[in-house]
């Protein structure tokens with residue numbers, strides 16, 4: 001029997017990372033944050049001086065990326081880059097390298113390697129469509145752009161960082177547009193995915209919704 005997969009796809013800042021981690025914990029499954037791989041490629045490219053339109057160069061970086069995940073931290077080689085991949089620059093870079101077919105192809109097998117017993121919760125944009133099309137549970141997790149921008153705003157303020165609601169909203173909308181409009185692996189709600197709109201929900205309720213789906 002194939003190892004079960006729970007695929008959670010959705011737009012930026014929808015809270016899918018938090019929900020996926022909590023669902024994985026509840027089920028005792030492994031968890032894959034696929035967006036961090038695209039973020040790592042962008043970071044590695046910025047450091048190596050590889051341009052975001054050099055597709056073969058970026059694909060080579062993606063294929064040889066010394067990515068490692070341990071105890072909730074993300075490493076590039078020996079370096080802890082958990083915060084470095086979350087900067088606005090790395091976020092924009094990630095959504096730019098993610099439009100390139102060769103980069104996506106280079107990351108495909110690497111993502112599938114996370115499928116280990118007893119199961120995997122994978123979150124991103126194309127988990128249910130491309131990487132794990134046979135996933136037993138598929139969720140499209142979303143919220144209005146306004147709600148997502150507000151959550152991101154609160155997070156930044158809580159961390160004592162500067163935040164501007166108007167530019168946060170615009171960045172989100174630009175990234176959503178790039179993710180949805182690209183020809184390769186666009187962000188989409190699949191017909192066989194359950195729609196989970198968290199605009200009016202807290203994390204607890206969203207986690208409960210996914211667990212109900214997995215168990216039914």
Ligand code: C5P
Nearest residue numbers: 034035036038094095098124125126179
């Ligand atoms: O989910 P996260 O915001 O960390 O993803 C960063 C970027 O990586 C997204 O804006 C998207 O362009 C890209 N991505 C993707 N496919 C995935 C996960 C992320 O194209 N499965």
